[in-house]
Amino acid sequence: MLSSFKSAPLISALGLSILSLSACGSGGGGPAADQLGPNPKLPSQNQYLIPPMHVASPESWGNRVPKVADGLKVTAFATDLKNARSLYVLPNGDVLVAEPKAPSEPIARPKDIIVGVVQSFGHSSVKGADQITLLRDTDGDGKADIRTVLITKLTSPFGMALVGSDLYVANTDAIIRYPYVTGQTKIAARGTVLTELPSGPINHHWTKSLTASPDGTKLYVGIGSNSNITEAGMEAEKDRARIWEVDRLTGAHRDYATGLRNPNGLTFNPADGALWTVVNERDELGPDLVPDYMTSVRPGGFYGWPWSYWGRNVDPRVMPRRPDKVATAIMPDYSLSSHVAPLGMAFYDGQNMPVYKGGAFVGEHGSWNRGNLNGYKVVWVPFAGSKPNGKARDIVTGFIAPDGKALGRPVGLAVDKAGALLIADDLGNVVWRVSAR
Amino acid sequence: MAAASIPARVRVYPVHAILSAYPLAFFTGALIADITYANTAQMQWANFAIWLITGGLMFGVLAAIAGIVDAIMNKGAPNRRPWPHSIGVLLMMICALINAFIHSRDAWTSVVPAGLTLSVIVTLLALATSWMGYSLESRQEVR
Numbered sequence: 001m002l003s004s005f006k007s008a009p010l011i012s013a014l015g016l017s018i019l020s021l022s023a024c025g026s027g028g029g030g031p032a033a034d035q036l037g038p039n040p041k042l043p044s045q046n047q048y049l050i051p052p053m054h055v056a057s058p059e060s061w062g063n064r065v066p067k068v069a070d071g072l073k074v075t076a077f078a079t080d081l082k083n084a085r086s087l088y089v090l091p092n093g094d095v096l097v098a099e100p101k102a103p104s105e106p107i108a109r110p111k112d113i114i115v116g117v118v119q120s121f122g123h124s125s126v127k128g129a130d131q132i133t134l135l136r137d138t139d140g141d142g143k144a145d146i147r148t149v150l151i152t153k154l155t156s157p158f159g160m161a162l163v164g165s166d167l168y169v170a171n172t173d174a175i176i177r178y179p180y181v182t183g184q185t186k187i188a189a190r191g192t193v194l195t196e197l198p199s200g201p202i203n204h205h206w207t208k209s210l211t212a213s214p215d216g217t218k219l220y221v222g223i224g225s226n227s228n229i230t231e232a233g234m235e236a237e238k239d240r241a242r243i244w245e246v247d248r249l250t251g252a253h254r255d256y257a258t259g260l261r262n263p264n265g266l267t268f269n270p271a272d273g274a275l276w277t278v279v280n281e282r283d284e285l286g287p288d289l290v291p292d293y294m295t296s297v298r299p300g301g302f303y304g305w306p307w308s309y310w311g312r313n314v315d316p317r318v319m320p321r322r323p324d325k326v327a328t329a330i331m332p333d334y335s336l337s338s339h340v341a342p343l344g345m346a347f348y349d350g351q352n353m354p355v356y357k358g359g360a361f362v363g364e365h366g367s368w369n370r371g372n373l374n375g376y377k378v379v380w381v382p383f384a385g386s387k388p389n390g391k392a393r394d395i396v397t398g399f400i401a402p403d404g405k406a407l408g409r410p411v412g413l414a415v416d417k418a419g420a421l422l423i424a425d426d427l428g429n430v431v432w433r434v435s436a437r
Numbered sequence: 438m439a440a441a442s443i444p445a446r447v448r449v450y451p452v453h454a455i456l457s458a459y460p461l462a463f464f465t466g467a468l469i470a471d472i473t474y475a476n477t478a479q480m481q482w483a484n485f486a487i488w489l490i491t492g493g494l495m496f497g498v499l500a501a502i503a504g505i506v507d508a509i510m511n512k513g514a515p516n517r518r519p520w521p522h523s524i525g526v527l528l529m530m531i532c533a534l535i536n537a538f539i540h541s542r543d544a545w546t547s548v549v550p551a552g553l554t555l556s557v558i559v560t561l562l563a564l565a566t567s568w569m570g571y572s573l574e575s576r577q578e579v580r
Binding site: 047049050108109110111227228229230231232233234284316317318319320 | 478479480481483484487488491535537538539541542543544545546547549
């Protein structure tokens with residue numbers, strides 16, 4: 001009697017404390033619209049005891065399709081892909097889909113096990129194939145009717161860029177050059193390493209976004225940080241959280257811009273030839289910190305990570321402090337709001353959807369670090385000349401079903417030869433095609 | 438008079454004592470790792486600390502189970518006074534659990550200042566409860 005009375009409070013007190021800990025971790029987050037644009041509202045930092053976590057559990061699309069803005073229609077260009085992450089359109093209209101296998105990260109502490117489980121709820125059970133698939137629509141009905149595997153045995157490929165007859169693939173550990181002839185549907189040649197890229201053994205942000213300069217002399221590659229906020233140690237961040245400019249002939253590189261936590265969607269604005277990127281900012285400072293952003297990339301610019309965010313807002317988690325670096329941090333151009341996880345970006349210069357000409361589409365993979373989901377859609381940011389001008393508008397939504405299940409998650413974007421927008425959906429493993437009705 | 442209330446044969450196994458050694462050593466080790474991290478900002482020390490805290494919590498639960506079994510077996514023994522020990526252990530485990538969450542933050546603030554402070558409190562509680570616990574056990578043995 002005495003002993004059962006003794007054990008009960010121990011267990012219930014532990015249980016209660018766990019419950020109350022999770023209760024104070026329920027940071028939903030405010031309306032995302034408050035943070036769109038060049039001057040987002042930045043709330044004070046909140047390092048929860050248990051950070052807010054909400055990942056939508058997946059469900060198959062079935063016969064459903066995403067919702068599109070007025071005047072547009074959407075079709076499935078290709079289905080049943082294997083971790084469809086990024087897209088590239090070749091000059092003849094063929095569409096390349098990178099299907100990487102995500103590298104596994106070593107377990108450094110107990111949290112890594114828990115975070116891995118939580119995030120796996122939001123990912124497809126279909127494993128990547130470490131290949132690039134080629135899709136061709138011969139009859140122009142908006143559905144691919146020829147499908148071949150262009151290149152196999154890659155290493156977590158993501159970025160792709162064609163310059164002349166050289167096709168560059170950014171594996172997670174190297175940029176590889178392949179000879180390519182227009183119309184080719186299979187590349188058997190072994191590629192040549194142009195340059196190695198920072199990768200393992202931790203390789204936290206592993207996607208290497210790639211684009212070529214308009215004149216074709218340089219490649220630009222995004223290298224994400226090796227941690228959320230230096231918790232893998234400062235040494236692990238050597239050569240990370242930056243964009244490299246790589247000479248296409250020699251493979252020599254230099255830092256083009258630094259302090260960019262996880263830059264993706266590298267692309268040149270056709271209006272003025274400026275390099276743009278979308279950046280995934282740090283987690284675990286609250287549901288409305290830190291805003292993810294898109295920005296033109298200033299050569300030599302430093303954008304704050306890890307020491308500060310959105311200009312000179314110091315992150316207390318980084319030691320040693322570097323006030324000298326913080327003082328030089330540039331403010332990004334345009335906030336997309338917090339935790340939306342932008343991974344794809346495409347300027348629209350096509351004829352098919354003239355309303356969107358001159359602006360940029362952004363693919364938002366969706367949040368995990370806030371109570372209310374954010375992202376899980378494709379938005380369009382209007383531009384006036386070379387600068388964003390106005391609030392981002394939802395163009396493709398419906399990736400979250402009314403019952404809260406995730407049907408898809410947008411990643412890479414591309415504009416096809418007919419001017420339609422292509423969206424890689426790595427949860428539904430579909431390439432969606434959005435065009436004028 | 439006292440002899441009448443003593444069970445015919447008291448059996449004491451050292452399981453609870455062995456398991457209790459781990460939280461004492463692990464929580465103390467976590468404090469040392471925290472102090473070293475605070476002095477060096479080398480993340481590996483903070484990683485050591487969170488593994489030690491997690492291990493201390495796991496062995497703490499096992500030790501508590503063994504302790505409850507012991508308590509049942511020695512229910513009738515005189516001079517036991519288990520409550521200060523039990524309440525101390527409960528406090529230690531709650532503080533260690535909160536400390537595990539603090540240590541699961543990223544980088545500097547996973548340790549300084551809240552994690553380090555909690556590690557000091559948990560280590561003091563581990564020492565105090567071990568003192569009380571081992572004394573309690575010797576009282577149970579010496580009858």
